[in-house]
Amino acid sequence: MSEEIIRIAAKGDGLTESGRHVAGTVPGDRVEADGTILPGPHHVGPPCRHFPQCGGCQLQMADDAALTRFVGERVAFAADSQGLTPETLAPPHLSPSRTRRRATLHAQRAGKKILIGFREGGSHRLIDMAECHILAPELLALVAPLRSLLGQWPGTLAADIQLTRVDQGVAMEIKGISAENLAQTEGLLDFARAQSLARLSIDEGFGPEPVWEPEPATVTLGGTPVAFPHGAFLQPTEDGEAALLAAAKEWCGDARFIADLFAGLGTFAFALAGPAKVLAAEADRAAHLACQSAARQAGKPVHALHRDLFRDPLTAAEISKFDCVLLDPPRAGARNQVDEIAQSTVSRIVYISCNPQSWARDARRLAEGGFRLKELRPVGQFRWSTHVELASLLVRD
Incomplete structure (x- = not known):
């Protein structure tokens, strides 16, 4: 008796209703008892000769509809696992092929x-x-x-x-x-x-x-050329970066004072600065100095702060001075910083994440501090990969 694949699990295997994991399948495929895969309408031939051996991609057998659904479900399931329901769940954004920079x-x-x-x-x-x-x-x-x-x-x-x-x-x-x-x-x-x-x-x-x-060597962020140190972080695609920036600009809105935490080179800080004043806090010294120098040369209202937010997070009192907080932490999330934000009086948080699981845990702590998840936008910058990103807006009255 065959079973139908109902969704793609977090690590890229197809999943049946009975909980069976089957590699190389997508929703709509059927799997026979002997393991034979009967391709469904969303199963396509991989465009690359190296798939599936190459570890760069896991989902080239999925068409755009299946990929988009996977990205959206990864983010929605992460929120649901912590009892979070967004007021708005936006359609997933998927970066095109051949755009990884x-x-x-x-x-x-x-x-x-x-x-x-x-x-x-x-x-x-x-x-x-x-x-x-x-x-x-x-x-x-x-x-x-x-x-x-x-x-x-x-x-x-x-x-x-x-x-x-x-x-x-x-x-x-x-x-x-x-x-x-x-x-x-x-x-x-x-x-x-x-x-x-x-x-x-x-x-x-x-x-x-x-x-x-x-x-x-420089990278232009928010119209500002910034020196590019060795090993500095950039969003993997310009397309995905644009999607995340659009969310940040919309949600920060008319905020006059913004704290950009885990700011890196200033990907968000330079895009948000003017007329808003932005504090760009970053632990990596080379990235901090590049951001600081670029802000001075361009005359942008960006104040670069060298600070390890894992060991020394901004306090609730410091956070309370801002109209809006944007944070884009590493994959582990930002538990200590989130705890301080929850105790502050700030009412608007834009949380960008490359790990739906750590984001959901942090968002749960913010919810316990009185925030509600107003909007959630899944972003698939790593096309054909199980790596998923997101932008979220949390507010409290």
């Missing part, structure tokens, strides 16, 4: 061949990338030249390559190689020049050092 690839030598790509899911085995439907074309175009460059390094090779699209092009950081002689140094410079890189940095184990950077 940052990624970390891996490289290794296999005989005379250099392999570059993502790893298999749950494995150290490397998939040699011949195509990719999530990376921005500028990033993918660097894979073949990278093979030639890394082929110049003799012996065992195990390198990590971080790629980020910035204002000047692509910033690349390679960890796991070092230039031992003049020929290798010149090879790095020739490669950076030929590929028109914005920056090429090498990390020999003591932190990345630029070997090529014709002009300082």
